[in-house]
Amino acid sequence: MGGHALKNTYTERKNTEEFLRIGKEIQNKIYGNIAVETAIVKCYHTKADHGDLDLLIKITPDLNIDWKTYIQTAFKPNEIVKNDKVYSFNYQKFQIDFILINEESWIIAQTYYNYDCTGNCMGKTYHKFGLSYGWDGLFYKFRNFNGKNSQNILLTTDAKKIFDFGGYNYDRYLEGFDTLENIFKFVINSRYFDTEMFQMENLKSLDKKRNRKRGSYHLFLNYIKEKGITTKYIFEEDKDKYLETINNYFPEVEFFWKLNKLHKIDESNKALAEKFNGNIIMQWLPDLNGKELGGRIGGFKLYLGDYYNNFITEANIDEIKNIFMKFYNRFNGRK
Numbered sequence: 001m002g003g004h005a006l007k008n009t010y011t012e013r014k015n016t017e018e019f020l021r022i023g024k025e026i027q028n029k030i031y032g033n034i035a036v037e038t039a040i041v042k043c044y045h046t047k048a049d050h051g052d053l054d055l056l057i058k059i060t061p062d063l064n065i066d067w068k069t070y071i072q073t074a075f076k077p078n079e080i081v082k083n084d085k086v087y088s089f090n091y092q093k094f095q096i097d098f099i100l101i102n103e104e105s106w107i108i109a110q111t112y113y114n115y116d117c118t119g120n121c122m123g124k125t126y127h128k129f130g131l132s133y134g135w136d137g138l139f140y141k142f143r144n145f146n147g148k149n150s151q152n153i154l155l156t157t158d159a160k161k162i163f164d165f166g167g168y169n170y171d172r173y174l175e176g177f178d179t180l181e182n183i184f185k186f187v188i189n190s191r192y193f194d195t196e197m198f199q200m201e202n203l204k205s206l207d208k209k210r211n212r213k214r215g216s217y218h219l220f221l222n223y224i225k226e227k228g229i230t231t232k233y234i235f236e237e238d239k240d241k242y243l244e245t246i247n248n249y250f251p252e253v254e255f256f257w258k259l260n261k262l263h264k265i266d267e268s269n270k271a272l273a274e275k276f277n278g279n280i281i282m283q284w285l286p287d288l289n290g291k292e293l294g295g296r297i298g299g300f301k302l303y304l305g306d307y308y309n310n311f312i313t314e315a316n317i318d319e320i321k322n323i324f325m326k327f328y329n330r331f332n333g334r335k
Helices: 016-034 067-075 103-113 118-127 159-165 170-174 180-188 205-212 215-226 239-249 255-275 278-284 290-314 317-331
Strands: 038-040 052-059 080-083 086-090 095-102 131-134 137-143 149-156
Touching: 016 038, 016 052, 016 067, 052 103, 067 080, 067 086, 067 095, 095 103, 103 118, 103 159, 118 131, 118 180, 118 215, 137 159, 137 255, 149 255, 159 170, 180 215, 239 255, 255 290, 278 290, 278 317, 290 317
Parallel strands: 052 095
Antiparallel strands: 038 052, 080 086, 086 095, 131 137, 137 149
């Protein structure tokens, strides 16, 4: 995606006529071989040339394919690069990206990926509510007692509900976009649009790293600057203040029930972590640290299995130390 995945193979940009020809050729070949549904990611209609071709491929439970082997056999590329569920390879001096999509996310994935930077830009709005919008739907991101994202609650894969929640005009989106400027205007027309949340200095490190490589995102920032757009929307600093709004907007999800369940699990994990953690172990074994320490903690949990939670909860610190040291010494071949 983006046309820069292949580092050791020459590829070139293709005009729209060649882009569509190659895309149809690849779709026909795939359907002829394995009869799987595919979709070419849509671009704005007047886009003159393309750095790559993104092809979504629907993955059903009965589909068992070694995609790297299939690509090598069917298309005979010089190079194949795998990044999670994306396979990039060269075909007719053009970068092709196969993007594997689970069946349950097929419709929303097309909505998210279509039209260049639309999905990426919309995602900035949902983040302000403590949510995450991606190819697989809209999620609430639950953070544990350490402040790390530990689990997501799926709110919906219904594109219209997602758009409506974020203040985006879904009917306008379905019309498609003739120009990149039309996409920019669509994003800006959200009732929650805030100029500052898109600026590079306000992005988190990973998001900043990704968007540095996205040409359309930089064009969006330039458009905002050139047009003198300074729209400001005041979001709540405390994202928990949006929880009731989320719960009311997605009643079918039973959001509060799921959230309370996660909080109870998190409270239990916090209590366990306070009784047994790396700092405590290093008091017993000062030379044990880093990856080795993490490995021993993980091994100890596997060693106790389903009994781990009850044991840590009920035992005192001396009992925990005694059992852990027995495990540690056995693991290290000591008596």
